[in-house]
Amino acid sequence: MTQNQPYRLLKRHGEFELRDYPAGMQIETEVSGDFINAGSIGFRPLVNFISGNNRARQAIAMTAPVIQESVNTTRHKVRFVMPEEMDESNTPSPADSKVVVVRVPAHLAAARKFGGSWNKEKFEREGTKLLEEVTQAGLIPQGNLYWSRFDPPWKPGFLKHNEVLIRVKKAG
Numbered sequence: 063m064t065q066n067q068p069y070r071l072l073k074r075h076g077e078f079e080l081r082d083y084p085a086g087m088q089i090e091t092e093v094s095g096d097f098i099n100a101g102s103i104g105f106r107p108l109v110n111f112i113s114g115n116n117r118a119r120q121a122i123a124m125t126a127p128v129i130q131e132s133v134n135t136t137r138h139k140v141r142f143v144m145p146e147e148m149d150e151s152n153t154p155s156p157a158d159s160k161v162v163v164v165r166v167p168a169h170l171a172a173a174r175k176f177g178g179s180w181n182k183e184k185f186e187r188e189g190t191k192l193l194e195e196v197t198q199a200g201l202i203p204q205g206n207l208y209w210s211r212f213d214p215p216w217k218p219g220f221l222k223h224n225e226v227l228i229r230v231k232k233a234g
Contacts, residue, residue, distance in 0.1 A: 065125045066212070067143040069171075075199045078174040078192055080230070085168045087144035087153045088129070091160050094136055097182045101130050101211070104140025107160045112142065118154035127210035127225070172196045172203075173210075173227045179219030185209055188226045196230055204229040 069081040089111050093103040105128065112122040122145065129141040141164070144153055153163050174192040178184065189207040196203055210225040 065123060065145055067125065067127060068146055072170070075172075076195055078172050078195050078199075080199075080201070081171050081173055083166075083169050083171055086146065086166050087148045087150070088141045088164045088166050089144065089153075089156070090139055090141045090162050090164050092133065092137060092139050095138070096136070097132060097138065097185070100132075100138035101128065101140055104130070104138065107158050108140060108142045110158065111156055111161050115157050116154035117157055120154050122148075122154075126212045129208055129210050131206050131208035133206075170230050170232070171227045172199075172201060172230050173225045175223065175225050177220065177222055177224065179222060180209070180211065180224055185226060189228075192226050192228060196228065200233045201230040202233055204231055 067083070067086070069083045072080045072082050089108055091104045091107050093100050095103055112124060114121045125143045125145055127143065129143070131139045131141075133139060150165060156163065172192060172195070174188055174195070176184070176188050192207070193203060205228065207226055207228050210227060212223040212225075213221070
């Protein structure tokens, strides 16, 4: 069974959840292209890393979600969450210069769940709703929206679980 990124649910606010994420390790690659194809382009070097294309030649279990964040309209970061037991001391160094290991600090995030196949229009619509709800709840958005996908590409769209998230801080 695939390990999911851990978090603690703090509160449900209408259609979104306020979550507390612990610090953790991720691997990341930045790719050029359009929003839809970025996930596929970024997936290959990351899956190669967890398949053993790293300096330790260590295979690492696949986790969920796969995270995608747009830097701008043509640059996107794609990330894999490392298993919970991995930290700076036991996460291998990348063998591919396109992959970097990132320690993500503990943070609060607002998450809005939705189903179905994903496309840029759906992401933008769900992201707009999340930002409106976050502001109405008195939280302050931090950084960019990002997208989390939990299912393999062959799973039928109507069964897929997706989320749009944004880091937040409490007002005051």
